[in-house]
Amino acid sequence: MQLAKRLENISESETIKLNTLAKELEGQGKIIINLTAGELDFATPQNLQKAVAKKLSENKYTNTLGLPLLRQLIAKKIAAETGWKISPQNIAATAGAKTGLYALFQTLINPGDEVIIPVPSWVSYEHQIKLAGGKPIFVPLTKNFDLDTAAIKKRLSKKTKAIIINSPHNPTGKVFSRPALLALDKLIKKTSLFVISDEIYNTLTYRPKKTAVKSLAEVISKKSNLILINGFSKSEAITGWRIGYVIAAPEIISGMNKFLSHAGGNPAVPSQWAAITSLKQNRPNLQTLNILAKRRNLVTQMLNTIPKISFYEPDGAFYFFINIRLICTNTQKFCQQLLANRQVALVPGEAFHAPGFIRLSFAASEKNLTLGIKRFKDFSANFKE
Numbered sequence: 001m002q003l004a005k006r007l008e009n010i011s012e013s014e015t016i017k018l019n020t021l022a023k024e025l026e027g028q029g030k031i032i033i034n035l036t037a038g039e040l041d042f043a044t045p046q047n048l049q050k051a052v053a054k055k056l057s058e059n060k061y062t063n064t065l066g067l068p069l070l071r072q073l074i075a076k077k078i079a080a081e082t083g084w085k086i087s088p089q090n091i092a093a094t095a096g097a098k099t100g101l102y103a104l105f106q107t108l109i110n111p112g113d114e115v116i117i118p119v120p121s122w123v124s125y126e127h128q129i130k131l132a133g134g135k136p137i138f139v140p141l142t143k144n145f146d147l148d149t150a151a152i153k154k155r156l157s158k159k160t161k162a163i164i165i166n167s168p169h170n171p172t173g174k175v176f177s178r179p180a181l182l183a184l185d186k187l188i189k190k191t192s193l194f195v196i197s198d199e200i201y202n203t204l205t206y207r208p209k210k211t212a213v214k215s216l217a218e219v220i221s222k223k224s225n226l227i228l229i230n231g232f233s234k235s236e237a238i239t240g241w242r243i244g245y246v247i248a249a250p251e252i253i254s255g256m257n258k259f260l261s262h263a264g265g266n267p268a269v270p271s272q273w274a275a276i277t278s279l280k281q282n283r284p285n286l287q288t289l290n291i292l293a294k295r296r297n298l299v300t301q302m303l304n305t306i307p308k309i310s311f312y313e314p315d316g317a318f319y320f321f322i323n324i325r326l327i328c329t330n331t332q333k334f335c336q337q338l339l340a341n342r343q344v345a346l347v348p349g350e351a352f353h354a355p356g357f358i359r360l361s362f363a364a365s366e367k368n369l370t371l372g373i374k375r376f377k378d379f380s381a382n383f384k385e
Contacts, residue, residue: 009130014350018347025339033345033368040239044238047277073280076279089253093272096244097198098244101246107256108132111133116139116162163196164196171319173318188220195216197220216228228248232274236274241268243267306380309322318362321358322359324358324380329385331356337379338379346376
């Protein structure tokens with residue numbers, strides 16, 4: 001069977017693939033310590049469950065871009081948090097932030113357009129750009145995983161259409177510094193480039209500095225070229241409910257409306273009501289942050305006992321990005337053998353354009369983190385490449 005040629009240049013999401021494999025092994029009765037997941041292991045908050053339960057009779061299509069109330073509340077939230085005054089015409093609610101990003105690329109990118117991706121990077125940026133006919137241009141972050149605007153400037157060309165920023169960052173957990181982002185703003189002022197800011201983890205930060213940038217809307221002055229991607233999946237433990245949003249110029253949102261009207265229509269109504277409930281509540285989930293901070297401290301302490309590795313303690317999100325080059329350079333092989341021999345699932349750095357690193361998610365119980373890291377330590381001590 002001959003499938004579409006566009007699939008020849010992309011591959012399955014490595015993070016989803018490994019998470020699925022871990023769950024399949026669990027289904028076979030094997031006890032797997034799964035530290036791959038990009039989702040909280042908590043139950044969905046009761047207030048969201050109850051609010052959605054009351055709305056299950058609402059079973060008709062909504063506006064493709066989402067319920068008017070949802071878009072109004074998102075606009076209110078952005079204005080309150082960043083000072084950027086927008087209207088519902090600037091907003092598309094989508095079936096997850098990933099779908100919003102995909103629809104954006106389909107709306108914005110023409111064949112041959114280049115999009116700069118700082119690496120390491122989340123696995124889907126590259127493939128979504130390719131599916132839109134664009135060309136991903138990979139630019140390394142600094143050694144401590146901050147944004148390197150000088151390196152980005154060197155890779156600009158007449159074909160560059162956009163730069164994608166992700167802070168807090170997946171896979172490193174880094175929150176990009178204010179000076180680096182201000183340098184980006186200075187660069188953008190002189191160009192027609194779009195800046196796409198994936199802020200899906202911006203509610204999950206630990207002991208942030210007073211100068212920390214929570215949203216790129218705080219520092220990018222050319223708002224006509226700023227696009228924000230966000231959602232509720234990570235912060236509210238509703239990844240499976242698929243609800244996100246895109247903020248952009250009305251012309252872009254209008255184009256996304258055309259695309260989404262054929263691609264999938266509106267996001268699920270119950271998920272929209274979950275988002276509305278979260279926005280009305282309008283308060284940080286301190287219990288979630290406290291639990292994650294405690295886990296982060298546990299992982300830091302345990303990793304510090306392992307020879308030949310190095311890492312930076314994450315500023316946000318729920319990932320450690322661990323340098324194991326002194327143990328192994330082929331981290332795909334390392335992770336495969338770790339799963340097969342010690343039943344611990346981690347994500348190899350090759351998935352993020354960073355061979356020699358592995359990603360460990362601490363969105364797991366303290367019991368599983370303790371056991372998983374002990375097995376990782378023992379396996380590392382005896383590993384032969």
